[in-house]
Amino acid sequence: MLINFDAGPAALPKEVLQQASEAILNYNNSGLSILEIPHRGKLFEAILEEANTLALELLGLDKNDYQAVWMQGGGRLQFSMIPMNFLAVNETAGYIESGHWASEALKNGKLYGNTNVLGSSKADNFQYIPQWGDTPEDLSYLHFTSNNTIYGTQFHSFPETEVPLIVDMSSELYSRKLDYSKFSLIYAVAQKNIGPAGVTLIVIRKSLLEKQKRVLPEILSYRDMAKNNSVLNTPPVFPIYCSLLTLRWIKAIGMDAMQQSNEEKARLLYDAIDESKLFYGVAKKEDRSMMNACFRTHDDKHTEMFLDFAKERDIVGIKGHRSVGGFRASMYNAISVEDVQRLVSVIKEYENTVN
C-alpha cells in the first residue's frame, strides 16, 4: 500500500479500514451490512450515541453545554448555514480571511447580512495568519478558519472576545489539545482527520441554538437538526460509523499522545525542509501548520521530478495546491511518525541524487 499525504480525502488508520470493510459484509454479527441497517433502529442509535459522546469528550467539552451534530453538504453548506441561521439582514458578522475557504465563507456571509473583515492576508496569497485587531462587540459572530489546508498556516492563538467564535477546524480537529470552550460553533468535514467524505461534524454550544434569526427549512436549521439528534432525515450512516471508529482509535491513543505525535511529525518534516538547500517552506514560520506542510523548490524544474521520485517510492498525495504550487504534505492523525520519517528520507535521497 502507498503512503498517502493527500490533503483530503486523506489517509485513515489501517484498523479503521479493516473494521469498516468487515462491517460492510456483516455489521457486528447482526446479519446485516452496515449499509443496510435502519437509521432509527437500535444498532444505529448505539453508533450515534457513542460518536456524539466521544466527539465532545475528546475535546474536553461538557455535554450539558455543547451538542455534537452530524450533517451532510461539507464545509460549503456550513458556510451558508452559519449566516442563514445567525446573521439577520441588518446585522454584521466578523470574518478573518486567512485563505480560500475563509473567503468562500465570507462570500456566503454577504448573501445574508453585513460583513466586517477584521483581517486578511489575501494580498500576500495567504502566506500567513492575518492580524485581526479588536473585535467590535456588536458582531453577531466572528468566523475564522483555524487551519488553512492550502497554504499550510494555522492559528496558534485566538481572538479574545465575548462575540461568539465560529471556527472551521476541518483540517485539524482532534490533532491538538486546546480550550475548546472558547468556541461557540466548531465544524469539521470528516475527510481529513475524522473519517471518509460525506459527513461534517458540528459541535455547537447549546445556547447558540436559540439564536436562529430566520424561518428556515428544518434541514438548514442547526436548532432543528440538533433537536432531532442528527436524525431529522436519514443520516449518512456509513460515514458516521467510520467516524466513530476513528474517534475510538483516537481515544485509545489519547489526545496527549496524539498531539505529541503530531508535533514530532511536524518537527521532523519542517526541520528537513529548513536544513535543505533545495527545498524551502512557503508559509511564514510562526504560522506554520502542524497538519499541512507546504514547501517548494527554488527551481520549478524539480516539481514534477520530485513528485515522480516520491511516487516511485510509494509516496503519494504531496502535490501542492495549484494556487501555491510545489508540494504539500498533509500529516493528519492517521499518518505515523514512521510515514513522515520515510518522506524525510526520500527528500534527503532526492537532494543527494540531484546535487
Added chain:
Amino acid sequence: MLINFDAGPAALPKEVLQQASEAILNYNNSGLSILEIPHRGKLFEAILEEANTLALELLGLDKNDYQAVWMQGGGRLQFSMIPMNFLAVNETAGYIESGHWASEALKNGKLYGNTNVLGSSKADNFQYIPQWGDTPEDLSYLHFTSNNTIYGTQFHSFPETEVPLIVDMSSELYSRKLDYSKFSLIYAVAQKNIGPAGVTLIVIRKSLLEKQKRVLPEILSYRDMAKNNSVLNTPPVFPIYCSLLTLRWIKAIGMDAMQQSNEEKARLLYDAIDESKLFYGVAKKEDRSMMNACFRTHDDKHTEMFLDFAKERDIVGIKGHRSVGGFRASMYNAISVEDVQRLVSVIKEYENTVN
C-alpha cells in the same frame, strides 16, 4: 444473513457489498482505500463519469438534454432547494399531496413562494393517490412523489402538462421503465434502490438549470452544482462509488428484466395478501406500489406475533410505519423473487399456525 425488507436504508445486491468491502481495503489495486482516493484525481473522475452516464442511460435519457448530479442532504434538502431555485416569491408552484414526504416538500415550498395543492389524500391517511385535476399553466413547476414509501401507493399515470414536472422518485427509481423525458427534474435518495445513505441523485433537464430565481450559495444552486459536475466541494465519494456498483448491476440485468422481476415480486406478495383471511392490503388496489407493500391483520394482536414469527425465520424490516401500523415489505431491486417467495411462505405458515 437476514432477508431485509426495510424501507431504507435497504438491502443492496450481495455483489455490490462484496466489491464495496474489498474497495475499502484496496481500491482496484491502486494501493489506496476507496475512502482515501482524491476527489479530483483520475480514479474518482472515472467513477463519476461512468455513474453519470449509467444514471441517464438506464432511464433512456439523452445526455444532451439531461444531466445527472450527485448531492448530499437527502430528500429534505431537495424539498428546500426546489422552491429556493425555481419558485420566485410572487410565483406559484403546484404540489400533489400524496403522503408525508409530499407534505414536507409542500411545507418547504410555502417558505419561498405561493403554493397550489392540486390534489391531496391527506384526509384519508394517504391510502390512495389523489386526483389532480387540470394544471394551471402559470405554475412554476408541479411537484409530486411518485412512490409513497410509508403508505405503499404509487403513481401509475402522470400529469399531462407543459408545466415542468418535478418528481421525488426516491423509493422507485430504476425499478420500472417509463418515458422519463416527461420529467424536468427527478430526484432520488440512494438508500432505497441505488446505494447506501449519504447521497442523492438528481437528474435534471439542462434547460431548467437556467431558470434559477434567486442569488444562492453555490452549494444550494442546481446550476452551480451541475456546472461543477457534482464536485463543487468534496462529494461523498464512497456512497457515489456504491451507487455506481449498483447501477452496473442493474445494467447487467437490464431494465426490462428488472421491471419484470419487480412485477413478479409484487404479484406474488399482493396475491398472497389478497388470498389471505388474516392479512389485508392497506392501499387502494389501483394505486398499489410495486416497491412497498403495506398490509395489516384485522386483529392487532397479530402484529407483534407475526413480526417475531418472521424474525425467527430470518425475515426483518417488515414493521409498518407508525402512522400506518401493521406491516410493510419493501421489495426494492436488490430483493429477489426468491426472497419474496420466502416471505409469502412465512405468511402462509403463520396463517396455518394461528388457524
